[in-house]
Amino acid sequence: MSRASPFLVGLLFGIGLCLASMTSASKVLAFLDLGGAWDPSLGFVMGGAIAVAFVAFRIAARRGLSISGGPLHLPTMRTIDARLVGGSLLFGAGWGLVGLCPGPAIADIGFLDRRAALFVLAMAAGMALYSGLAAVPAEPAAEAALDG
Amino acid sequence: MTIDWPHFTPGSALAGGILIGLAAAWLILEEGRILGAAGLLGGLIPPRSGDWQWRALALLGLIVSPLVARFLFAPAAPVIEANAATLIVGGLLVGFGTRLGNGCTSGHGVCGLARLSPRSFAATATFMAAGFLTVFLVRHFV
Numbered sequence: 399m400s401r402a403s404p405f406l407v408g409l410l411f412g413i414g415l416c417l418a419s420m421t422s423a424s425k426v427l428a429f430l431d432l433g434g435a436w437d438p439s440l441g442f443v444m445g446g447a448i449a450v451a452f453v454a455f456r457i458a459a460r461r462g463l464s465i466s467g468g469p470l471h472l473p474t475m476r477t478i479d480a481r482l483v484g485g486s487l488l489f490g491a492g493w494g495l496v497g498l499c500p501g502p503a504i505a506d507i508g509f510l511d512r513r514a515a516l517f518v519l520a521m522a523a524g525m526a527l528y529s530g531l532a533a534v535p536a537e538p539a540a541e542a543a544l545d546g
Numbered sequence: 547m548t549i550d551w552p553h554f555t556p557g558s559a560l561a562g563g564i565l566i567g568l569a570a571a572w573l574i575l576e577e578g579r580i581l582g583a584a585g586l587l588g589g590l591i592p593p594r595s596g597d598w599q600w601r602a603l604a605l606l607g608l609i610v611s612p613l614v615a616r617f618l619f620a621p622a623a624p625v626i627e628a629n630a631a632t633l634i635v636g637g638l639l640v641g642f643g644t645r646l647g648n649g650c651t652s653g654h655g656v657c658g659l660a661r662l663s664p665r666s667f668a669a670t671a672t673f674m675a676a677g678f679l680t681v682f683l684v685r686h687f688v
Contacts (some may be wrong), residue, residue, distance in 0.1 A: 403576045408604035411569035411581065411652070412611020416621040418562025419555065421612070424625040428550060430681040435550035439559040444655060446563025447570065451660035454571030464578030471579050472661075473648070478668045485647025486654075486669040490676025492639025495684065496628045499651040500644060501583035503637075504605060506624045508612035513626040517637040524641025525584075525591045532645075545582065545649040545658055545666060 403466075412505040418443045421506050423497025430494055473545045570657050573604075582653020583608070584644035647673070 419425045420443055428437035458470055493499050498506070498517055506514030570581040577600065586601045586608075593601075615621040628636060644650045647669055649658060654673075658666020 403572065404600040404603040405607040407569045407573045407576075407581065408586075408607025408609075409611050409614060410565055410572065410607075411583075411604075412608040413615045413618065414562040414565030414567075414569060416562070416612055416615040417565060417619065418559045419622050420562065422622060422625045424627060425553075427681055428553060430677045431685055432547055432678055433682050433686045434548075435553075436547050437550045437553045439553075439555050442556050442559035443563035443566065444651075444659075446560040447567035447656045448563075448660045450564055450567025451570040451574075451656055454567070454574055455657070455661050458574045458578070461575075464574070465576045466578070468578050470574070473580070473663070473665070475648070475665060478665055482647050482665055482669055483672050485643045485645070486672035487676045488639045488643030489647055489650060490643070490673035491680045492636040492643060493651075493673060494677040494680025495632055495639070496626070496636035498626065498636070498640070499583070500587060500640065501608065501650070501652050502624075503640075504583060504587065504608050505611050506626070508609045509621075509624050511624050511626060513628065513630075513633055514624060516630060517626075517628075517633045517640075520634045520637025521641035522587065522591060524638040524643070525588045525645050526641075527638070528588075528642050528645035529591050545580070545585070545653050545663070545669070 411501065412508070414443075414447075415502050415505050421502045421509065423502075425497075426493075426499075426502070427497040430497070475545070566652070566656060567660075570652070570660070574657075580653060580657045582649050582657060584640075584650035585648075585653050588641075588645050643673075 415421050429440035503514050503517050573579050573581045586604050589601050590598055612621055649669055654666040654669040659670060
C-alpha cells in the first residue's frame with residue numbers, strides 16, 4: 399500500500415468537511431433540530447457524497463480488485479441485529495448531545511479546538527471500552543466485519 | 547418546521563459533499579477500503595500489525611486538513627458549544643456506539659448508503675432518528 403494515498407484521502411475528506419462547515423457542531427445541530435429553525439445543509443453534504451461514492455463503489459465492484467492490486471475489504475455481515483441498532487442509537491444520542499461525529503471531531507483538532515480534543519479523547523476512551531469488552535468473547539475476522 | 551434560510555448553504559454543502567465522496571471513491575478504488583472515520587480510529591484501538599499505518603496516515607491527513615483548507619478558502623472556525631461534561635458523555639457515547647454499531651456518518655451514512663447496504667440503511671435511519679430525538683429533547687423539552 400502506498401504511503402501517499404491514505405494521507406491524501408484523509409486530507410480530501412477533511413477539506414470537504416471544512417468546505418461544508420460540518421466541522422461546526424452548531425451547523426450539524428441546526429440540521430438535527432427539526433423543532434427549531436432547520437438548516438437542511440447536512441442533507442446536501444450527504445447527497446453529494448453518496449452520489450459520487452455510489453458510482454465509485456459500482457466501478458470497484460465491477461473491477462473486483464483495487465488499483466493497488468489487493469482485494470476489496472467489504473463488510474461481510476448481513477444481519478440487522480441488536481448490536482447494529484443499539485450501537486447506532488448510542489452514537490446518535492452522543493451526536494445529538496454535542497453535534498460532532500467522528501470525522502468532523504478529528505478534523506477539528508487541526509483547528510486547535512480544545513473542546514474537540516476533549517471530545518476525541520472521550521471518543522477514543524469509548525472505543526477502548528468497547529475493545530476491552532469485545533475482547534472477552536473471541537471475535538474472529540473482526541476486520542472483515544467492519545462496515546466503516 | 548421552519549427553514550433557516552439565512553444559514554442554509556446548499557452550494558458549499560454540495561461541493562463539500564462531493565469532495566467527501568471523492569475521498570471515499572479514491573480509497574475504495576485505490577486501496578479497496580471503505581472510508582469511515584470511526585473505523586479509521588477504532589481500528590487503531592488496539593493497533594494491528596500491518597494494518598495501522600494506512601489508518602494513521604488517513605487520520606493525519608484529516609487532522610491537517612483545516613490548515614491546508616486555509617490556502618484554498620476561508621474555513622469557518624468550528625463552533626462547539628457543549629460544556630466539558632457533555633463533551634465527555636457525548637464522546638463516550640459516540641466512541642462506544644460507533645464500534646458496537648460498526649460505523650458512523652461516513653462509514654454507514656455515506657459509504658454504506660452508496661453501497662445500498664441494508665445494514666447501513668438501518669444504522670443510518672437509527673442514528674439520525676436518535677440525533678433528531680436527542681436535539682428535540684435537549685432544546686425543546688429540558
